[in-house]
Amino acid sequence: MSGIAVFDYGAGNLRSVLNTLEAVGAKFTLVDDAAGLEAADKIILPGVGHYGQLLRSLDAMRVRGALLNRVLSGVPFLGICLGLQALFEEGEEAPDVRGLGVFPGKVVRFPEDARVPHMGWNELEVKAGSRLLRGLGDRPYVYFAHSYYVPVCQYAAATCQYVEPFTAVLEHENVFGVQFHPEKSGPLGLQIVKNFAEL
Numbered sequence: 642m643s644g645i646a647v648f649d650y651g652a653g654n655l656r657s658v659l660n661t662l663e664a665v666g667a668k669f670t671l672v673d674d675a676a677g678l679e680a681a682d683k684i685i686l687p688g689v690g691h692y693g694q695l696l697r698s699l700d701a702m703r704v705r706g707a708l709l710n711r712v713l714s715g716v717p718f719l720g721i722c723l724g725l726q727a728l729f730e731e732g733e734e735a736p737d738v739r740g741l742g743v744f745p746g747k748v749v750r751f752p753e754d755a756r757v758p759h760m761g762w763n764e765l766e767v768k769a770g771s772r773l774l775r776g777l778g779d780r781p782y783v784y785f786a787h788s789y790y791v792p793v794c795q796y797a798a799a800t801c802q803y804v805e806p807f808t809a810v811l812e813h814e815n816v817f818g819v820q821f822h823p824e825k826s827g828p829l830g831l832q833i834v835k836n837f838a839e840l
Contacts, residue, residue, distance in 0.1 A: 644668030645838060646681030648708070649657040650698040657824040658687045658721065659715050665831055667838035675707035677792050679821070683837070684716060685823075688723025692748060692789065693735025695723050705741070705820050712743055719837050720772075723789060725811060725818030734789050744796065745818060757788040760826045763801050763821075764811050771798040773810060775836050783809075783821040790820060 645662065649655060649671050662669045662685075669685075672678060686708075687786060699705045712718045720728055729740045732748035738750070751757050755815055762782045766772050774781070790807035793800055799810035801820070811818040823830035 644670060644674045644681070645683045645685055646670055646677050647685045647687065648678065648704070649673045650686075650695060650702065652694065652698070655687060657822075658685065661824040661831060661834050662838070664836040665838055673702065675704050678704060678711055681711070681716065683718070683773040683840070684711060685719045685721065685837075686724035686727065687710070687721045688725070688727065690723060690732060692723060692726055692732040692740075692806045693738040695727055696735070696738045698742060698834045699727075709741060709743070712816060714739075715815045717837070717840050718817065720811075720816075721824075722820060722822060723758060725777070725808075725820055726789060726791060728811070728816065728818055729791060738773045745810075746791065748791055751790050751804055758786055759788070759790075759803045760786045760821060763803060763822075765801055767799045767801040767810075768797070771810065771811055771812060772821070772840065773833055773836050774799060776832060777829055783819075783823070783826040783829060786825075787820060806826070 728743040729746045730742045734781040796813040797808040798812035800806045801809035823833040
């Protein structure tokens with residue numbers, strides 16, 4: 642098998658992600674084991690739900706090592722929403738659960754006085770040179786649904802302002818992550834997925 646492996650950990654918005662890949666003509670397979678990850682040219686980890694649940698599922702399915710090995714060996718990886726958050730060392734939503742630790746840092750909750758989840762369309766502030774956001778302009782609008790976020794970090798390719806600024810898009814070498822849902826972001830979301838598929 643080659644093409645994009647979409648990892649199914651038993652939760653998440655898989656159907657809409659698969660529909661988006663179909664719409665852009667990308668070759669993909671749904672996988673749920675280490676062998677599927679090891680055969681892939683690219684990997685997408687979609688995420689909806691709870692930080693702890695996602696990471697515990699990866700451990701229960703015995704794929705944490707295979708996923709990390711593929712990411713660290715240079716395979717293009719796209720984490721969506723929770724899939725972005727899982728790349729960090731820890732998260733306030735589940736303090737007892739270890740993140741993947743590809744990047745240092747902690748996923749934190751919006752302040753107590755903020756309306757959460759942050760849900761709906763919001764504007765990105767794009768840094769020059771983003772490969773994932775190629776052709777989208779400086780301030781595209783995309784669809785968010787989250788209560789936890791990654792503070793602005795050195796790998797932020799785009800930020801968003803909701804109560805305070807946060808990392809909306811992450812890019813470092815072969816690793817990409819989006820806090821929003823490209824599969825719910827209309828034509829712009831399709832372009833983002835297409836950009837990843839064409840890397």
